[in-house]
Amino acid sequence: MAKPVVKKEYTFLERIYLWEIVKGLKLTFKHFTFNFKESLKKGPHTVPTCWQYPEDRRPIAPVFRGAHMLCLDDEGRELCVGCGMCARACPAKCITVKRGKPAEGEEGKYAGKTMSAEFTIDMLRCIFCGFCEEACPKGAIQLGQEYELAEYTMDACIYDKERLLANFQKAKAEGKLKPPKKPVPVAGGDKKAGAKKVAKKPVATDGKKSKKAASKPQAEEKKASETKREET
Amino acid sequence: MGLQAYTGPGWLLTKAEQLINWGRSRSPWPLPYGTACCGIEMMCALAASYDMARFGAERPSFSPRQADVLIEAGTITKKMVPVLRRIYDQMAEPKWVIAMGACACTGGVFRTYSTHQGISDVIPVDVYIPGCPPRPEGLLYALLKLMDKIQKDHPLRKQVVEALGG
Amino acid sequence: MDNWVIALIKVVFIWTWTLLIATLMTWVERRGSAMMQDRLGPNRAGPFGLFQPLADGIKLFTKEDIIPEKAHKILFSLGPILFALPAFSAYAVIPFGDKLIVNGKEIILQVADVNVGFLYVVALGAMAVYGIVLGGWGSNNKYSILGGLRSTAQLISYEVPFGLSLLAVVLVYGTFSLREISLVQQGTFLGFLPNWGIFKQPLGFILFIVTAYAEANRVPFDLPEAESEIVAGYHTEYGSMRLGLYLFGEYVNMYTLAALMVTLYFGAWHLPYIDMSKFLGPVSYGIASFLVFFLKTAFFLWLFVWVRWTVPRFRYDQVMGLGWKALIPLALVNLFITALCIQLTV
Numbered sequence: 001m002a003k004p005v006v007k008k009e010y011t012f013l014e015r016i017y018l019w020e021i022v023k024g025l026k027l028t029f030k031h032f033t034f035n036f037k038e039s040l041k042k043g044p045h046t047v048p049t050c051w052q053y054p055e056d057r058r059p060i061a062p063v064f065r066g067a068h069m070l071c072l073d074d075e076g077r078e079l080c081v082g083c084g085m086c087a088r089a090c091p092a093k094c095i096t097v098k099r100g101k102p103a104e105g106e107e108g109k110y111a112g113k114t115m116s117a118e119f120t121i122d123m124l125r126c127i128f129c130g131f132c133e134e135a136c137p138k139g140a141i142q143l144g145q146e147y148e149l150a151e152y153t154m155d156a157c158i159y160d161k162e163r164l165l166a167n168f169q170k171a172k173a174e175g176k177l178k179p180p181k182k183p184v185p186v187a188g189g190d191k192k193a194g195a196k197k198v199a200k201k202p203v204a205t206d207g208k209k210s211k212k213a214a215s216k217p218q219a220e221e222k223k224a225s226e227t228k229r230e231e232t
Numbered sequence: 233m234g235l236q237a238y239t240g241p242g243w244l245l246t247k248a249e250q251l252i253n254w255g256r257s258r259s260p261w262p263l264p265y266g267t268a269c270c271g272i273e274m275m276c277a278l279a280a281s282y283d284m285a286r287f288g289a290e291r292p293s294f295s296p297r298q299a300d301v302l303i304e305a306g307t308i309t310k311k312m313v314p315v316l317r318r319i320y321d322q323m324a325e326p327k328w329v330i331a332m333g334a335c336a337c338t339g340g341v342f343r344t345y346s347t348h349q350g351i352s353d354v355i356p357v358d359v360y361i362p363g364c365p366p367r368p369e370g371l372l373y374a375l376l377k378l379m380d381k382i383q384k385d386h387p388l389r390k391q392v393v394e395a396l397g398g
Numbered sequence: 399m400d401n402w403v404i405a406l407i408k409v410v411f412i413w414t415w416t417l418l419i420a421t422l423m424t425w426v427e428r429r430g431s432a433m434m435q436d437r438l439g440p441n442r443a444g445p446f447g448l449f450q451p452l453a454d455g456i457k458l459f460t461k462e463d464i465i466p467e468k469a470h471k472i473l474f475s476l477g478p479i480l481f482a483l484p485a486f487s488a489y490a491v492i493p494f495g496d497k498l499i500v501n502g503k504e505i506i507l508q509v510a511d512v513n514v515g516f517l518y519v520v521a522l523g524a525m526a527v528y529g530i531v532l533g534g535w536g537s538n539n540k541y542s543i544l545g546g547l548r549s550t551a552q553l554i555s556y557e558v559p560f561g562l563s564l565l566a567v568v569l570v571y572g573t574f575s576l577r578e579i580s581l582v583q584q585g586t587f588l589g590f591l592p593n594w595g596i597f598k599q600p601l602g603f604i605l606f607i608v609t610a611y612a613e614a615n616r617v618p619f620d621l622p623e624a625e626s627e628i629v630a631g632y633h634t635e636y637g638s639m640r641l642g643l644y645l646f647g648e649y650v651n652m653y654t655l656a657a658l659m660v661t662l663y664f665g666a667w668h669l670p671y672i673d674m675s676k677f678l679g680p681v682s683y684g685i686a687s688f689l690v691f692f693l694k695t696a697f698f699l700w701l702f703v704w705v706r707w708t709v710p711r712f713r714y715d716q717v718m719g720l721g722w723k724a725l726i727p728l729a730l731v732n733l734f735i736t737a738l739c740i741q742l743t744v
Contacts, residue, residue: 018604024708028434032704035433049436050283053372092334092341123362124337124350150361150374152381154337154352157362255456258443280437288440288450290428297464297637300457324637325462387460 067146069167079140082116086132094125257382263299268306270333277368307335420649421451461638477533482647484522498684515574534632545631549622556612562729580666595663656698
């Protein structure tokens with residue numbers, strides 16, 4: 001049902017409009033004097049509402065999806081094993097991965113048994129969705145916080161493995177690495193989720209089935225708590 | 233003998249070029265060619281939070297004759313290609329193009345029959361910005377890079393060399 | 399020195415001064431509007447962005463000059479010139495200060511003290527309409543024609559109340575000459591108010607300021623410009639310095655109208671109750687009167703910018719309705735009341 005509109009008659013002051021203009025002028029004057037005083041302050045961030053890039057940068061959320069980086073683990077070994085899951089998961093098909101075996105003396109550089117011989121990301125195709133980050137089984141590729149990515153040529157925007165590793169080093173040096181991920185709750189592993197599942201199955205009221213349904217969540221809950229203990 | 237003495241750029245020419253480049257780089261009036269989502273981020277960059285007017289881009293004009301920089305923000309479909317070319321041709325020299333976002337640079341995630349895969353074969357692009365959409369600060373960074381590029385330009389030299397028959 | 403040398407110096411000075419003020423106004427507009435919108439305007443081009451107009455000027459001068467193929471070349475070129483020149487020339491009759499006594503010679507701070515004063519200004523304002531309509535027509539572009547015609551309609555319909563409110567001023571002062579009107583505005587009126595025009599003509603002032611905004615194509619009457627932002631009005635096809643002439647001409651128009659407002663209604667160079675000539679020497683009095691006039695004009699220029707960023711623009715039918723149905727009757731009423739008052743007091 002449409003809401004009935006009540007049309008008010010304009011008062012005399014509103015009709016001559018000049019008083020309304022004066023009221024508007026008072027408001028803009030207030031804004032003007034406030035911002036003028038603020039703009040005379042020291043420091044890059046003067047006016048509160050304006051972020052004066054490039055000196056004054058807005059704080060970015062830690063989960064911001066910026067440019068990619070190939071991560072190293074705590075001992076400095078590359079985590080990427082060259083499985084190509086990220087390339088499979090990418091909606092824009094911008095990642096190209098070629099798996100290879102590490103050379104004779106270089107096995108200490110890599111955390112896994114295989115490595116990626118070639119790893120290129122075409123940044124101009126990438127939509128920064130983060131699917132590669134979610135798909136990676138080793139947590140090797142992560143989306144960092146770098147957003148200043150403009151270049152003069154298209155070739156300069158194709159990042160190869162060195163560039164991605166360098167991104168990681170830069171982020172580490174600036175302290176902008178991503179915080180460790182919180183464990184994603186497994187379906188049916190949580191007490192609450194388990195209870196919901198049992199309650200939702202009114203049809204299968206066999207003794208066996210309900211027992212199974214009851215035992216399954218308990219087993220998964222045990223597993224989930226074990227993994228939780230491992231990670232913390 | 234007179235011609236040989238002037239084959240290199242002299243002091244006056246260099247200084248005049250620097251002045252012209254300074255003037256052009258400090259006042260890039262954009263033509264906001266926002267077709268899709270990147271247009272929103274471009275509007276955000278033009279608005280109060282990340283003010284693009286600080287760099288002199290105060291007057292976004294929708295008339296191509298008055299604009300310097302064509303900020304192409306958004307997906308270009310095949311239907312739009314002749315329109316884009318026409319608008320680019322109507323702009324007055326000197327003109328620059330910023331391709332903002334994945335769709336403008338390469339067609340992005342839309343590898344379809346209707347999307348034109350990147351505008352670099354329609355108009356010459358000066359700065360590419362990856363992102364989907366790029367942050368407004370990303371666009372400002374690209375504008376700064378464009379300003380650097382304009383400062384290194386040689387607006388007078390080509391004509392002088394041509395005039396000397398060199 | 400001969401009279402013509404002095405006149406030449408005055409002309410050069412006023413031309414340079416007007417150009418300087420117009421460029422400064424672009425800066426004031428951008429910074430002021432930015433402060434009102436919770437952001438900062440240009441601040442990279444120099445300290446506080448003061449070189450921004452210079453950068454704009456350099457850029458506009460070095461841009462390619464395009465004349466569309468099917469455009470009417472003569473009209474296209476004539477448009478900006480006919481818009482900008484009258485704006486500059488109108489400043490010739492405005493007294494920008496009292497006299498300066500140098501070497502025993504009295505130099506009035508006005509380029510030409512003609513006895514038709516502001517009628518000259520009104521006539522030149524009518525010439526500016528030609529600039530717009532020729533520019534719009536000569537561009538051979540449907541948006542330009544529409545923008546130009548709408549602007550023409552607005553300008554000529556607001557010239558009627560403009561002229562009528564000025565007629566009331568003539569009734570009060572009995573002369574067209576701007577210098578004589580400014581000279582009369584010293585002392586007090588009714589014992590306690592300064593003898594300024596606004597106290598004698600309050601309704602006339604309101605009419606004048608509203609029609610001045612319409613004549614200058616400024617918000618809330620900026621239909622021709624508004625089209626530029628939305629569709630693209632009469633300066634669609636103009637680039638480089640032709641556009642510069644249009645934009646500049648607009649600011650100079652604004653300056654002329656603000657100066658006219660000050661001269662007619664705010665006691666050109668007189669301070670409210672103080673008579674400066676009593677305690678200042680001849681040369682410093684001239685300079686002081688110039689400064690006072692300039693400060694008052696600066697306030698009205700700021701008012702132009704202030705109102706622009708406060709009020710949304712009117713719709714076309716609202717503009718026409720206001721002009722013909724509200725302002726002209728008011729102007730006639732104003733004329734009637736003024737005539738009545740003069741008849742009763744004389």
